[in-house]
Amino acid sequence: MEPARWLTTREEQAWRLFVAVLMLVPGEVEAQLKRDAGLTQVDYGVLSALSEAPGRAMRMNELARMVNGSRPRMSQVVAKLERRGWVRREPTREDGRGSLAVLTDAGYAQVVAIAPGHVAAVREAVVDALSPEQLDQLAGISATLLDALEARRSGSS
Amino acid sequence: MEPARWLTTREEQAWRLFVAVLMLVPGEVEAQLKRDAGLTQVDYGVLSALSEAPGRAMRMNELARMVNGSRPRMSQVVAKLERRGWVRREPTREDGRGSLAVLTDAGYAQVVAIAPGHVAAVREAVVDALSPEQLDQLAGISATLLDALEARRSGSS
DNA sequence: TCTCATAAGTTGTAGCTACAACTATATGCG
């Protein structure tokens, strides 16, 4: 264990601001989804991913990767969406273990109905709030952070 | 209601990457705090804020602003920290309504013990993963997003 | 074929979070 390397003033400032963003921005976007449709960001991600998938269907596993969630979480989320009639589950034909989450017509209609409001919220909270340069920077920073995370997970296991 | 303005490919790409960051990065940092001390990011924020406050004490209200949390949440968090012996609550002298959260000696020792590991996790997950330019960009972007949020809250109430 | 390891999903549980309702004190105004 090396001696602790503290953060410089500049680094700490950046971190503090970023933490505030991490705390507040997701809440802003989720508030709209919750108000308009009683959905979570993850719920919306699932419905949205299914709506764009071939056959409007996906394996649970794939769905989990798609929305950056764990498998247990997918089970819970899909169970909830199933109770509301927006998704149904079918056994998989090729793999006896798997489940296939399928978007129902009601679920598709729901996505179509919600999407505009969600996009507007995303615009208001992030996209339109930043300059085009900042948005590009944000994309680059995000990609870098995700790569680093991925590298850490493969490397130091 | 204006017609929905969709996201361009570039905007959507940036948003998707950013959502992944919002989902994954907090979890990375919290995992370390949870592992080493059974603490949440907010818990740590509270202890840390108290440790730097004059008299190692703060009003609940002020504490809430400090860590970007709601007052109900502070009550819960401080109650938990109090059960663990790291914080105690006192009535306020000037204002009969208020509570004052005070960091105990054990709580201060806890902060001192944890801080280096936390800083190392923050470095690994964010600060050292980015170039100095990117870190500055991130600070700017975060400030912009927070300003926009603040403006929305004052303006459109 | 039999066995073991691995993978896909589910379930159970404990802890965290958000939101509304409630108590108590303080402040402003007629």
Add this chain to the structure above:
DNA sequence: CGCATATAGTTGTAGCTACAACTTATGAGA
């Protein structure tokens, strides 16, 4: 003063999240 309103904190509850344990199926190898 006396009432109305606003503010500080707490509590209760419902829903979400993380993690471990479990079930079932696949696949690889003796």
